[in-house]
Amino acid sequence: MIDKVAWLRVESGRVLAARSHGKSVWYLPGGKREPGESDVATLVREVAEELSVTIDPATVHHFGTFEAPAHGRAGVVRMACYTAEYHGTLAASAEVAELAWLGAADRDRLSAAGALVFDEMHRRGELTG
Numbered sequence: 004m005i006d007k008v009a010w011l012r013v014e015s016g017r018v019l020a021a022r023s024h025g026k027s028v029w030y031l032p033g034g035k036r037e038p039g040e041s042d043v044a045t046l047v048r049e050v051a052e053e054l055s056v057t058i059d060p061a062t063v064h065h066f067g068t069f070e071a072p073a074h075g076r077a078g079v080v081r082m083a084c085y086t087a088e089y090h091g092t093l094a095a096s097a098e099v100a101e102l103a104w105l106g107a108a109d110r111d112r113l114s115a116a117g118a119l120v121f122d123e124m125h126r127r128g129e130l131t132g
């Protein structure tokens with residue numbers, strides 16, 4: 004089981020997604036927990052590394068935890084997804100090729116885990132386009 008924490012950032016009904024160099028699938032920003040690291044600490048660290056912004060830890064809320072086949076490797080990814088406010092200006096760091104705001108129609112461009120998150124958001128009526 005790959006243990007990941009992801010940031011679910013929704014603005015105007017669209018979700019912030021990232022794409023890695025050389026890949027066509029879109030991910031929710033986030034990454035793997037380090038030994039003993041809390042979800043919030045993982046989220047703050049990974050989002051700073053990938054998107055160059057600072058998550059406000061006081062605003063972190065659990066949206067849901069989703070399990071799906073991991074993209075591009077054997078095994079299952081368990082992704083704990085959190086909403087949170089941030090400060091700074093969103094910018095892809097060197098490890099990210101591209102950022103985009105994706106809507107409902109983009110569901111199948113996401114990893115399997117990301118698509119499950121989109122389905123849940125759609126169910127809650129929080130996704131447009």
Ligand SMILES: Nc1nc2c([nH]c(=O)n2[C@H]2C[C@H](O)[C@@H](COP(=O)(O)OP(=O)(O)OP(=O)(O)O)O2)c(=O)[nH]1
Binds near residue numbers: 033034
């Ligand atoms: N962040 C993120 N990872 C995802 C998503 N969907 C999905 O299958 N994964 C999978 C892809 C990989 O099979 C697995 C591990 O990611 P990775 O290969 O990028 O991990 P990494 O070693 O680079 O470490 P890290 O930067 O994520 O901490 O997580 C998603 O929506 N967001």
